[in-house]
Amino acid sequence: xxxxxxxxxxxxxxEGKNYTIYCNYSTTSDRLYWYRQDPGKSLxxxxxxxxxxxxxxxxxxxxxxxxxxxxxxxxxxxAVHDLSATYFCAVANYGGSQGNLxxxxxxxxxxxx
Amino acid sequence: xxxxxxxPKHLITATGQRVTxxxxxxxxxxxVYWYQQSLDQGLQFLIQYYNGEExxxxxxxxxxxxxxxxxxxxxxxxxSLELGDSxxxxxxxxxxxxxxxxxxxxxxxxVV
Numbered sequence: 526x527x528x529x530x531x532x533x534x535x536x537x538x539x540e541g542k543n544y545t546i547y548c549n550y551s552t553t554s555d556r557l558y559w560y561r562q563d564p565g566k567s568l569x570x571x572x573x574x575x576x577x578x579x580x581x582x583x584x585x586x587x588x589x590x591x592x593x594x595x596x597x598x599x600x601x602x603x604a605v606h607d608l609s610a611t612y613f614c615a616v617a618n619y620g621g622s623q624g625n626l627x628x629x630x631x632x633x634x635x636x637x638x
Numbered sequence: 639x640x641x642x643x644x645x646p647k648h649l650i651t652a653t654g655q656r657v658t659x660x661x662x663x664x665x666x667x668x669x670v671y672w673y674q675q676s677l678d679q680g681l682q683f684l685i686q687y688y689n690g691e692e693x694x695x696x697x698x699x700x701x702x703x704x705x706x707x708x709x710x711x712x713x714x715x716x717x718s719l720e721l722g723d724s725x726x727x728x729x730x731x732x733x734x735x736x737x738x739x740x741x742x743x744x745x746x747x748x749v750v
Contacts (some may be wrong), residue, residue, distance in 0.1 A: 558738065567640065568728070568741040613681065617736070618694075625671055625694045626739060628681040 527552045527618045531629035538604045538636050546599040546632045548614035556617035557597045558626060559588050561610045568613065572599075604636045641665065642731050642742035650748045656717040659745045663710055663731030669693070670712040671732075671739055672704055676725040687712055688734070719749045 528551040538544055548557070556575055560568040572581045574590035574597060581588050585608065587600045597614055611633045615626035641664035651657055663670050672684040674697075683696035687706035698704075701719075706712045716723060726746050730739035 556736065560741075565726075565746075567743045568730075569640075570738050570740065573738050615681075618683075625683050625686045625696065627683060628673075630680045 527554070527616060527627045529614060529616050529627050529629040531614055531632050534630055534632060536632055536634045538601070538634065540605055540636055540638050541603050543603065544601050546601075546612055546614075546634075548597040548599070548616075548629055550595045550597075550616045550627075553592070553595075554616045554618070555592070557590050558615045558617075559597075559599055560613045560615060562613065562631070563610050571612075601634070604634075606636050606638065609634055609636045640740040640742065642729060642740055644727075644729050644742035644745050646745060647743065648746050648748075650750060651719060653719055653721060653749055655719050655749075656715065657719065657747065659714040659716070659727055659729075659747075661712045661714070661729030661731075661742060663712070663729075664740055667731035667733055667740075668710065669732045669734055669737075669739070670706055670710070671730040672698075672712070672714050673728040673730065673741075674725045675728060675744070679725075681728075684714070716747070721749050723747065724749045 530549045559571040572588040577592040579590045585602045611631045613631045615628045643662040668689045674682045684698040686694040704714045726744045728744045730741045732739040
C-alpha cells in the first residue's frame with residue numbers, strides 16, 4: 526500500500542528566510558505532484574514531477590524528485606507572506622488502478638513579517 | 639478557476655439522511671475522482687471513474703456510492719449520514735488516469 530509522508534507538518538517562517546519541505550513515499554511511482562491549498566479553498570496544482578532528477582521552479586518555489594530515494598522536496602526561497610498556505614505532495618498510485626493520487630498530510634506554512 | 643464545477647458549495651443535513659453531491663468535470667476530461675478532506679483523516683481518495691466506468695476504489699464506505707453519467711458528470715451519494723461524515727468533499731478531473739487532476743471548489747458537508 527502506497528504511503529506518503531510529509532514533514533514538517535507545521536512550519537512558521539520569517540519573511541526572507543529559506544526552508545525545505547520533504548515528501549517521502551513508500552513504493553515506486555513515476556509521478557509526483559505538489560499542490561497548494563488556501564484555507565477553505567480548492568487545491569491548486571503547482572508542480573508535476575515525472576522523472577528522477579526532475580527539478581521545476583516557479584517564482585520562490587522549487588520542487589525536485591529523487592525516485593531512487595523516493596523523496597521529493599519543495600524548497601522555499603526568501604519567503605513572503607503570500608506563500609502562507611498548506612502544501613501537499615501527492616503520489617500517483619498505480620497499484621491496480623490508474624492515476625489516483627495518494628496525498629501526504631500537508632505542511633501548513635505560515636510566513637510572518 | 640479550474641473548470642471543475644461542484645454543487646452545492648455548502649450542505650447542512652441531519653444524521654441518517656441521504657445527500658447527493660454533483661461534479662461537472664473540465665471540458666474534455668474523462669477521469670473523475672472524489673476525495674474527502676477532514677481534519678483528522680486529511681485528504682482521502684474515495685473513488686475514480688473513467689469514461690463512465692469505475693476505475694479505482696479507495697477508502698470509500700459502503701454507505702457511499704458514486705457514478706459517472708454518459709455526459710461525464712459525476713454524482714457522489716452519501717447515505718445514513720453520521721456526524722463523522724462532516725467534511726469537505728472534492729471532485730477532481732483529468733484527461734486520463736496519468737495526467738494532472740484539477741480540483742473543484744469542494745462541497746462542505748455538515749451533518750448535525
